[in-house]
Amino acid sequence: MIDALLLPFQFPFMQNAFLITVLIAPAAAMLSAFLVLKGWSLMGDATSHAVLPGVVLAYAAGIPLLIGAFAAGMVMALGAGFIQEHSRVKQDTVLGVVFSGMFGLGVVIYTRIETDMHLDHILFGNMLGVGAGDLWTSGLIAGAVALVLALVWRDLLAHAFDPVQARMIGLRTTLLHYGLLILLSATIVAMLSSVGIILAIAFLIAPGAIAFLLTRRFPAMMAVAVAAALLAGVTGIYASFWLDSAPAPTIVLALMTMFLIALLRRA
Template identity: 60%
Template sequence: MLEALLLPFQFGFMQNAFWIAIIVSVPTALLSCFLVLKGWALMGDAVSHAVLPGIVLAYILGLPLILGAFAAGMLTAAATGYLAENSRVKQDTVMGVVFSGMFGLGIVMYVGLQTNVHLDHILFGNMLGVGTQDLWTAGIISVVVALVLVVKWKDFMLHAFDPAQAKVSGLPVRLLHYGLLAILSLTIVATLSATGLILAVGLLIAPGAIAFLTARSLKCMLPVAVVVCMLSMLGGVYLSFHIDSAPAPTIMLILTVLFIAAFVRRSVQARRASATL
């Protein structure tokens, strides 16, 4: 029984999958808290879909895929912000139009390109095929993103809750705004090899949503989100080996179950509190 339980740790590809899960879980969890508080869940969805044409273009030009993904993500974020500020259309509508258009452009470019890069690996990730270079790339990005969010978490918190107060307090609101978008793009780049473009949205929303339902302050939300995300990713990779499923969707299912459990727990607590009044 013990040998069967430890079997996944004996394979090199599973070890790399566990490592990428640990590395990616920290920045995605921290960032998800700010996205949830700021109401930017759709922004994470938009940027994650919109990086596809950048990836295809980088492949055509022979450049690192992460450069194309980051450039496309920043272009999408900047275009969304400009259109929302200079038109009567609301930001969520602009994001829906921009990211669907960019995603469609990426699919058209990919179909017209002869490549050995499988589209499923780009969209849904290939965690079991993670190599040393992927680990280093994700590790460097994760360290940078985590350090920025931890050091400047109070500034990002004030910007998320009250941008007007942040501006009055002398904080560089525009820099914080586009800095958060840059961090979002970098984090999506870090998750490309693990969960792909589509399932990365779950990592950028679910941990923060779960922490929001279980913690009462942002200072507590951040570590709760990291623990939830890391355990879910490690558990998903481990469980996928034994049930013969893909790691990324298994991780998303675990996060969904935890969110439902947190929601039910919060609802029960709210009913008990109202009953005692």
């Protein structure tokens, strides 16, 4: 009986899937707490979609896909910010237009070039196909993001609640604003090889939303968000083995289930 329960942990490809989830979940969950409090959930969604043209162009140019993804994410974030500051259009509208346009551009470019790169792997991830290089890259990026968030969370929290007050007490709000965008893009890059572009949004929003429903203090919120992301990640991958389903969507279903439970608990 015990051997049967531990069967998923005996395969190297399953071990890598579990490991990469453990590596990326803390950084994504910590960041999700800030995105939820700041009202930037759509920003995470937009950035995760907008990296597609960067990935495709990087592949065509023969440079690392992570560079193209990071550059595209920053172009989307900075471009949306510029349009918002110089027009009457609200942020959610700008983000919707910009990220859908960049995502469409990525699909068009993908169909026009000859490539053996699988679009499904970019969009939905390939957790069962990650290798040592993916583990190192994702781990280093996610670890750096988590470290930065742990060091400056108080400043980011002040900026999220009241940017004007944060500026009055001497915080460099512009640096915090664009620094958070950089961390967001870097986290999405870290998740490219596993969760994928489309499903990365679940890791960037759901853990923070779950923790927001269950806690009242921000340090506790970050801790609960990390725990929720890890639990959903490990549970989703484990369940996908027995259900013969893709791991990433199963993780998303686990996160949604946890959110509904937290929502019912607060009702």
